[in-house]
Amino acid sequence: MSGGPYFIVDELRSAPGCADRLRIAYLDGYAPAARARGMTMLHAWRNPPLDLLDGTTTLTFVWSVEDLPGWWHARLGAAGDPAVLSWWEETRPLIVEHRRLYHEGIAA
């Protein structure tokens, strides 16, 4: 096991036609508090590479934390913040599927 950094990935499949609203909600409503918990956003992706008029789009946000204390700080900070939990509840109608993944870098 490395000492970090560790990577936190949110894959959000938007409801049809909601990709842009979801992107704005995540970047404006979720990301600032995540940064305040010590997370660094590395990448923001979408697939397919356009916002479909009536299809779903998967938005992928890749974050890093420096080390394990940083991981626990981000993780427990979110769990203890009613605003974070409310954000997920309020954006639920925009999200068909959400996957959160935790990664460690490996030699390639």
Add this chain to the structure above:
Amino acid sequence: MFRQCTLVTFAKNADESARQALAARLTEAARQDPAVTHHRFGPAVSGGANGGDLVWHVHFRDQADWAASPIRALPAALAGDPAIDHADSCAYRPAGAHLREPGLGASVYRALFLAVKPGTPPEKIAQFANDTAAMPDYIPEIRNWALSPVTEAQGARHWTHVWEQEFRTIGELRGPYMRSPYHWGFVDRWFDPEHQDFIVDTWLCHSASALEASVIALYRDTVAA
């Protein structure tokens, strides 16, 4: 065997004499009850969360003896004691205890009271239990352990499970246990409200207390082969 584990949090203004008086009353209650086969206290080690100041372990021969015992009602009755802020308690038959070090002497006993959210599908609960019970496969510092469904809960939540471990030192709990990637990178997802596998209420009782000898070793009639 059947047991009742109570996490007692004293009132902030309860001085040492009040605390000792309460412990003495609980000890006397256990001594007076012929159905009690074992009882002891464990003083809390700092760093817990909702884990109390004192852990009270009481054992019975079986569930019927516990159900008929006045000890059963004591945790709820503690709420009216001026020396007590609150108490959380679980009564259960220890399930599948495992002993790496049955002769463990001075040690740290860790109890996690958790509440799986109502409506969670049984297969999810089973998967959660399997993942949690496998932690010792990846964390050799867990010396003895048991994951048990709860028969009767009292306190802040309707506790559904008690996850118990014993470590040689508090450093083993705070270090290898918390740093294990199996813990934070795999099992913790069940507890993470931002994760798609989240099923455990975020309000937990995480208690670490001192023991002079293993209490899980007493679960001998439940020990897994």
